[in-house]
Structure formats: C-alpha cells, structure tokens
Amino acid sequence: MDSRLQMDRSKHFNMADYVLRAGRATPDKLALEVVGVEPNSLTFAELERSIRGVATGLLDQGIVPGDRVLLRLSNTPLFPICYLAAISVGLVPVPTSPQLVQAEVEKIASVIAPALTVASRNLPVSDGPVLLASDIEAMQARPAAKFDFGDPERPAYIVFTSGTGGIPRAVVHAHRAVLARQMMFDGWYGLRPDxxxxxxxxxxxxxxxxxxxxxxxxxxxxxLIPACDTGSDMLPRLLAQHSATIFAAAPGVYRKMLKSDFPATPCLRHGLSAGEKLPDITREDWLARTGTAIYEAYGMSECSTFISGSPARPAPVGTLGYPQPGRKVKLDGDGTIAIHRTDPGLMLGYLDGSAATAARFNDEWFLTGDIGAMTPDGAVRYEGRSDDLMNAGGLRVSPVEVENALHLCSPAQEWACAAVQVKPDVSVIAAFYSGADMIDEEALRGDLSAQLAAYKIPRVFVPVQSLPRGANNKLLRRQLRTAWEATHGKT
Structure with missing residues (x-):
C-alpha cells in the first residue's frame, strides 16, 4: 500500500467523500450516462448534489449514524445515490437484489434489523419504516448534508454472501474498503481519468x-450503464455509439454478446470479467471478434478482488493472474487461497458472528474457501471451491478444468460440473448443461478425450433449464448435486 493510502487510513475518513473528491475538480464532466432506450446523465456536480440532498432526507427520517438502511430498489440510478448518501452521513446501507422474494427479505431483515427500508414500489419489504423511491427522487434537491467523518475502521456497508458456502451471511465492510479498490486501478483495470x-x-x-x-x-x-431491459445483443452497438474505452461484464454476458453482430469499436481498449471463471474459449472468441483482451479478476463478498490480470501484467494462459500490487496473498497448506488480515479490502467480520469470522482465519490469514495453484512466477490458477472439488477414483479433479474443456468442445451450451453419488460408496463426475441443443454424448466424450485424462471425463450428462447462480452470479454447483441425488437416489 502506498503512503497516500496509509495517510488516508490514519485520518478522519468517509468513504463517500473519498469517492466524490476527484469529481470536484471537473464538476461539469459527465459522471454517469444511462445509455440505451432511456438516456439520462449526471455531471459530477449533479451527482454530489443528489447524494448529499438524499442524505439530508434520510436523516430527516429520524435515523442516526450507525443505523442500518435496507435498500430494496429496482435498476435505477437512485440505487448508487442512496447507497452513497447513506454512507456519507454514517448510516450503513445494505444493498439487496430486487429478485428476492418476501421470505428472503424477511430473513435478511431479521439479521440486520434495519432502522429504515428504502424501496421501489411493488418490491417485497419487511415490517418497519419504509421510504419509497418516489420520495427519494424529491429529496435530491434538499440542502446538502455534512459528511460524517470518523475512524476508517468503522462499518460503512453490509453485503450478503452468495451462499456458495452454504448459508448466506451478512458481511460488514469498513469505510477503508474503498482504499483497497485503488489497487485494482493498475492491478486489474488499467483505469484512467479519461x-x-x-x-x-x-x-x-x-x-x-x-x-x-x-x-x-x-x-x-x-x-456508462445500460438502461433497463437492454438486451445483450444491444451491447456491442452501445460500446461503439458511446465510445466506451473499457467494458465490464460477467462471463455469461460475453458469451451471449458473441452471438450478435459487432460494429467496429475503435475506442475500446479491453474488457473486464469477474463473478465466475471465464472460459478460455470465450476469451479467445472475444479477442478474435474485437481485437481486445479480457482481463479477469478473483474476489469475494468478504474481500474486494485481489488477484487479476491487467494490461500492465496479463495473466498467463489458464490462470487468474497475479496478486495485485499491495496485496499479501498465499496458498494455505491444502492449496486454499488466503489473504492477510491487514488487507484494507478485507471485511470487518460477519455481523454478530464472531465465531464464524474466527473460523475463516488461520492465524493471520483469511481463508477464502477456494482452491488454487501457483505458477513459478507467482500467477494463481483457480481450481474451484474446496467443497466443489470432485473426486474420481481417489484423484481430485477441478470442476473448472472440466468445464473449460466442455466449453471448448461444445460452446453452444453453458456447463457446470459436480461429483454426484450414484451409490453409497461411488461418486462420478456429472456435467450439467443448459442450451438450445441436446448433445451427442458419445461424440462429446470422444472430443473430450483429446482435452482431458480419461478419469476427468464426465460419466453423466444432465440437461437442465438453467444453471443455478447466487446473488453474485456465481455457479451454485452444490445445488445441482443435491437436486440430482434427490431425484435419482443412492442405491
């Protein structure tokens, strides 16, 4: 971490103020453009005015610094405005997906005990005070609230894990988490002010x-953010029309875009990917279509992305890339990816879960639960979650390795692999797929034999309507395994 970050961590600090500082030097520059069928924009001056006006409106509801605010908002610019407004005055926002059903919202509310819920009309909410999005819109013109400065170690926001490790948990992050994000500017994005x-x-x-x-x-x-209901097929045109220089998406979006026609995108320098492992075939197809690379990153709800490839240091083929400059990363004894507890992007802990927090540490190292392997020059290869690793005849097999081979041999489908128990003492590798076409299993096994050792080739192929994903778009392989075993039983 450079001296500037150390200085900021030692002073009275507010994450929202920190995010808005650079824009004050260019108040008339566009901070946000909603692109597509519903064009809309905010300059940096308008953005800060909206955030601080909404912050005043939130405090007028009688809540005080430290209180939690549950965000139940649809896909609208009000979401980041409310998020930063809450942080600016010391409130603790809890962003949630609008896709959650009533029971899920009530479960979250029982954990975080929100003092206020900010909600779009018709989205499920829990009991307690509710402020509608229509009321928030009017608050943007209110007098600017003062920033609540304080210890950078105090809570700033709460997010919930995707549930890939079992039960979703409330993760508390500090104001200083934003400082870790600067390590991504060169270590992942190649991000510039222009x-x-x-x-x-x-x-x-x-x-x-x-x-x-x-x-x-x-x-x-x-x-630049696409307007609501913008399809993946529209994104290539938007990249060209709005002179995007960097594009960011989940791997599934890249895959869908590659089915569309691409206009020339001369301003585009590269793409970014996160959320799940990017198949090599998708990366290669994107490069062939656009002439630009995709740089991938690894992170989690408990810690912002900290391993990545970048324009300055591309990831070797088959790896995620390198620990970003300033990050202290190692592989624990069994290959578990671990990051040091002093990392500014690491969570404060799980809400009201000191035992659960302590269980994730081995001495001074936070254990991610993901397995990796390190190349001689320090790049990290991702091999899946520790509880996702498959066993074939006593040999460990990474689901990611098998999925990459499947994507290469049958790119029309989306793939996920898991070990399923066919008898009390026998497990085999199953490949679950969604897509328009049924596969020829015999032909596919033949193609895979050129990519994988025989023991890694799936024994079972299962068509599914869609692959289950968590709130962070990560594959939930455990759900596939559980559903298959519940249907087929173990005899």
Whole structure:
C-alpha cells in the first residue's frame, strides 16, 4: 500500500467523500450516462448534489449514524445515490437484489434489523419504516448534508454472501474498503481519468456498484450503464455509439454478446470479467471478434478482488493472474487461497458472528474457501471451491478444468460440473448443461478425450433449464448435486 493510502487510513475518513473528491475538480464532466432506450446523465456536480440532498432526507427520517438502511430498489440510478448518501452521513446501507422474494427479505431483515427500508414500489419489504423511491427522487434537491467523518475502521456497508458456502451471511465492510479498490486501478483495470467504462450489469448488483460506478468516480472517469431491459445483443452497438474505452461484464454476458453482430469499436481498449471463471474459449472468441483482451479478476463478498490480470501484467494462459500490487496473498497448506488480515479490502467480520469470522482465519490469514495453484512466477490458477472439488477414483479433479474443456468442445451450451453419488460408496463426475441443443454424448466424450485424462471425463450428462447462480452470479454447483441425488437416489 502506498503512503497516500496509509495517510488516508490514519485520518478522519468517509468513504463517500473519498469517492466524490476527484469529481470536484471537473464538476461539469459527465459522471454517469444511462445509455440505451432511456438516456439520462449526471455531471459530477449533479451527482454530489443528489447524494448529499438524499442524505439530508434520510436523516430527516429520524435515523442516526450507525443505523442500518435496507435498500430494496429496482435498476435505477437512485440505487448508487442512496447507497452513497447513506454512507456519507454514517448510516450503513445494505444493498439487496430486487429478485428476492418476501421470505428472503424477511430473513435478511431479521439479521440486520434495519432502522429504515428504502424501496421501489411493488418490491417485497419487511415490517418497519419504509421510504419509497418516489420520495427519494424529491429529496435530491434538499440542502446538502455534512459528511460524517470518523475512524476508517468503522462499518460503512453490509453485503450478503452468495451462499456458495452454504448459508448466506451478512458481511460488514469498513469505510477503508474503498482504499483497497485503488489497487485494482493498475492491478486489474488499467483505469484512467479519461476513461468511459461501460458496465453491463444492473445498478443494484455489487459488481456494477464497485467496478462500474464507485471506481470510475473515484478517479474522475465516466460510468456508462445500460438502461433497463437492454438486451445483450444491444451491447456491442452501445460500446461503439458511446465510445466506451473499457467494458465490464460477467462471463455469461460475453458469451451471449458473441452471438450478435459487432460494429467496429475503435475506442475500446479491453474488457473486464469477474463473478465466475471465464472460459478460455470465450476469451479467445472475444479477442478474435474485437481485437481486445479480457482481463479477469478473483474476489469475494468478504474481500474486494485481489488477484487479476491487467494490461500492465496479463495473466498467463489458464490462470487468474497475479496478486495485485499491495496485496499479501498465499496458498494455505491444502492449496486454499488466503489473504492477510491487514488487507484494507478485507471485511470487518460477519455481523454478530464472531465465531464464524474466527473460523475463516488461520492465524493471520483469511481463508477464502477456494482452491488454487501457483505458477513459478507467482500467477494463481483457480481450481474451484474446496467443497466443489470432485473426486474420481481417489484423484481430485477441478470442476473448472472440466468445464473449460466442455466449453471448448461444445460452446453452444453453458456447463457446470459436480461429483454426484450414484451409490453409497461411488461418486462420478456429472456435467450439467443448459442450451438450445441436446448433445451427442458419445461424440462429446470422444472430443473430450483429446482435452482431458480419461478419469476427468464426465460419466453423466444432465440437461437442465438453467444453471443455478447466487446473488453474485456465481455457479451454485452444490445445488445441482443435491437436486440430482434427490431425484435419482443412492442405491
């Protein structure tokens, strides 16, 4: 970490103020453009005015610094505005997906005990005070609230894990978490103040919030976000029309885009990918179509992305890339990826879960639960979650390795692999797929034999309507395994 970050961590600090600082030097520059069928924009001056006006409106509800605010907002610019407004005055926002059903919202509310819920009309909410999005819109013109400065170690926001490790948990992050994000500027993004970064995700997705909004604003760059209901087939045209210099999306979006026609995108320098492992075939197809690379990153709800490839240091083939400059990363004894507890992007802990927090540490190292392997020059290869690793005849097999081979041999489908128990003492590798076409299993096994050792080739192929994913778009392989075993039984 450089001296500037150390200085900021030692002073009274506010994450929202930090995000807005660079924009004050260029108040008339566009901070945000909503592109597509519903064009809309905000300059940096208008963005800060809206955030601080809404902050005043939130405090007028009688809540005080430290209180939690549950965000139940649809895909709208009000989402990041409310998020930063809450942080600016010491409130603790809890962003959630609008896709959650009533029971899920009530479960979250029982954990975080929100003092206020901010909600779009018709979205499920829990009991307690509710402020509607229509009321928030009017608050943007209110007098600016003062920033609540304080210890950078105090809570700033809460996010919920995707549930890939079992039960979703409330993760508490500090104000200083934004300082760790600067390590991504060179270590992943190649981000510059003159960039126009188009993120394909919705406003209310944490990947969009960080990579698509907060990080460009922190450096004074412009964020481009597609309007509601913008299809993947429209994104190539939007990249060209709005002179996007960097594009960010989940791997599945890249895959869908590659089915569309591409206009020339002369301003585009490269793409960014996170959320799940990017198949090599998708990366290669994108390069062939656009002439630009995709740089991938690894992170999790508990810690912002900290391993990645970048324009300055591309990832070797088959790896995620390198620990970003300033990050202290190692592989624990069994290959578990671990990051040191002093990392500024690491969570404060799980809400009301000191035992659960302590269980994730081995001495001074936070254990991610993901397995990796390190190359001689320090690049990290991702091999899946520790509980996703498959066993074939006593040999460990990474689901990611098998999925990459399947994507190469049958790119029309989406693939996920898991070990399923066919008898009490026998497990085999199953490949689950969704797509328009049924596969020829015998022909596919023949193609795979050129890519994988025989023991790694799936024994079972299972068509599914769609692959289950968590709130952070990560594959939930455990759900596939559980559903298959519940249907087929173990005899």
């Amino acid at each position: 960039d126009r970064l188009l993120h394909a995700g919705a406003f209310n997705w944490t990947y969009t919030m960080g990579t698509g909004l907060i990080d460009p604003w922190t450096i004074g760059a412009t964020s």
